[in-house]
Amino acid sequence: MKLFLKEHIPLIIIYITQLVLILFVFWLDGYRDFSIGLYAAILSGCLFIGYMIYRYLTHRTFYKLLEEPDTSMDEIFEPGSRAPLAESLKLLLKSQYRQYQNGLHHYQNKLKNHIQFINQWVHQMKTPLSVIHLMIQDEDEPRFTAIGDELDRMKKGLDMVLYTARLDEFEHDFYVEMLQLEKVVRSVTSSQKRLFIRNRVFPSVDVDPSLIIASDEKWLSFAITQIVTNGVRYTTGDNQKIFFRGFKKNSNVVLEIEDEGVGIPKSDLPRVFDPYFTGENGRNFQESTGMGLFLVKQICDNLGHKVEVESTVTKGTTIRIIF
The missing domain is CATH 1.10.287 (Helix Hairpins)
Incomplete structure (x- = not known):
């Protein structure tokens, strides 16, 4: 209704102006009977109001759609107003939407x-x-x-x-099964032994062998590998460790991966899971891509796991995966 009134404000102003102008011309010509003029104005006003009511009723669906920008395309294409303007706009939208769909499929x-x-x-x-x-x-x-x-x-x-x-096609490429968490962690550390040896960083695994999780081994192993790679990359000293701790907390199984690296500045913590964000450490370590933790977050979200990060500068970083 508001949109309808806004659109017709100029028409209402023009109508009132021309009505006053015509009555004024008749008054100048000597026709000064107030009752006749009032009767003519009322009759003309009733006809105008009737036209406005008719136009609103025939365009009501059209204006309602225009006032709701979140309306779905299916609702727009539903049968509604038969007014020529509304029908023409629907045909235009159908044509544009068809072109959009073709371009999207392309x-x-x-x-x-x-x-x-x-x-x-x-x-x-x-x-x-x-x-x-x-x-x-x-x-x-x-x-x-x-x-x-x-x-x-x-x-x-x-x-x-x-x-x-x-x-992007994660749902077509994962297989959830019951996994022994310790076995998954030791498999990752074994596959990364060259990385540990090269950087003189050593894994310390403390995972309860009885912990069983529901996950996809391939995707989970890749996520843990990304965390390990980051931990080793940002560890500058020799003979330092990366700690793997697995335990049960309430009804959840938790895997903590803690390094003794340079840590993440507090100002960078809210953005560590953003794609391509390297932060302050990324400017000091040239191999940083900003994609590792982003992939970890995306994979964990798709698998239904929660991932958290805590860090203290110069002391290290702890990344926690909650199953």
């Missing part, structure tokens, strides 16, 4: 093809990396050790690309 197909290409490319790149790793695994010279370290970095980078590309 870009969805392009994105799907791009993700498929990324997946294939990553798998193709993993094959030569595995071959090179097999070729140097029995070599003890320092240069081969350095090559192995760089191969690990490349493998982690490819895994990050692969898991990032798959994140």
